[in-house]
Amino acid sequence: MRGFDRPHVSTWGYTAWEGGSNRLRARRLLVGYNCLTVKTLSLSNQIVENGGMEFIRRRKPDWLRARLPGGAGYQGLRQLIDRHKLHTVCESAKCPNMGECWARGTATIMILGDTCTRSCGFCHIKTGRPPFLDTEEPGRVGQAVALMGLRHVVMTSVNRDELPDGGAGVWAQTINEVRRQSPGTSIEVLIPDFCGDWQALQLVLDQRPEILNHNIETVKRMYPVVRPQAKYERSLELLRRAKEQGLTTKTGIMAGIGETDEEVYTLMGDVIEGTRTDKGCCDIMTIGQYLQPTREHLPVTRWVRPEQFARYKEVGESLGIGHVESGPLVRSSYHADEQTEKLNYRTQTNTGPTFPGGA
Secondary structure: OOOOOOEEEOOOOOEEEOOOOOOOEEEEEEEOOOOEEEEEEEOOOOOOOOOOOOOOOOOOOHHHOOOOOOOHHHHHHHHHHHHOOOEEHHHHOOOOOHHHHHHOOOOEEEEOOOEEOOOOOOOOOEEOOOOOOOOOHHHHHHHHHHHHOOOEEEEEEOOOOOOOOOOHHHHHHHHHHHHHHOOOOEEEEEOOOHHHOHHHHHHHHOOOOOEEEOOOEOOHHHHHHHOOOOOHHHHHHHHHHHHHOOOEEEEEEEEOOOOOHHHHHHHHHHHHHHOOEOOEOOOEEEEEEOOOOOOOOOOOOOOOOHHHHHHHHHHHHHHOOOEEEEOOOOOOOOOHHHHHHHHHHHHHOOOOOOOHHHO
């Protein structure tokens, strides 16, 4: 195999290694701890299987207009992030809410660098072999969080499948540094799956973050295209293990990337049943509109209307998810502190959740 040193993004957003075809096929690299395996994945007939649904090429609807970056709060946060050499998923993933969130003085910090070893078809974060492991990053993150005076911080990371523990050790160090330098800040982590290495996951769980988030991203049928190196059941198992240890758990999905409404409702049931423990099931779910970052990524298959997002919330909470944050511009970390408050309010006022089957 040639390739891991020279990837480029193919027409459909998957890593196509030099010398390979860039038509409706992509070669994807699966990085294990003891081996590297290259598989060929045909994308033909996998994106759309719903009666020839056409991809959306027209302008975004009015309800997807987002605020442009600017203002004193935005500029102050911009300078702080640059000064501490930090990465944010807001920038790397081209989040539509960056202007609003940064103006409020909030950002989602991305650790373990800005290069991901995976090649998900929806994600704008660059793919390749990360150049190095920045061992001083945890301390800088802790200092930045303290300077921002945050009540609640959200941290995420790229996948680092080339590392023996998938980066879990750095995750643990970063949480420790935030606790040490900013003890009044609650911590929410949006973590990768660590390739199903549950000992690596335990390094993060042992730090007891206030919120443990891992995004399922899409319905099971779409995994070969949307998350080719991930496993639907593995993500559910990760959330179940976190809930089993008493953590508040959270997951999120995108709408408009090839799924149907019925599949979304089925996914909600899978989340409830797949994460159920004697301490409950997954507590929070976020649902937002998928937006194609570039022409090289998976296309939008539909614009989901605001009233349908409201219906997702209604169904999810009636099934037993503690709080569903659902709307066109919702992302995992969008008003994350408020999501937790809404969950607590529903629990304290006995308005949610009731678990099917009596658990």
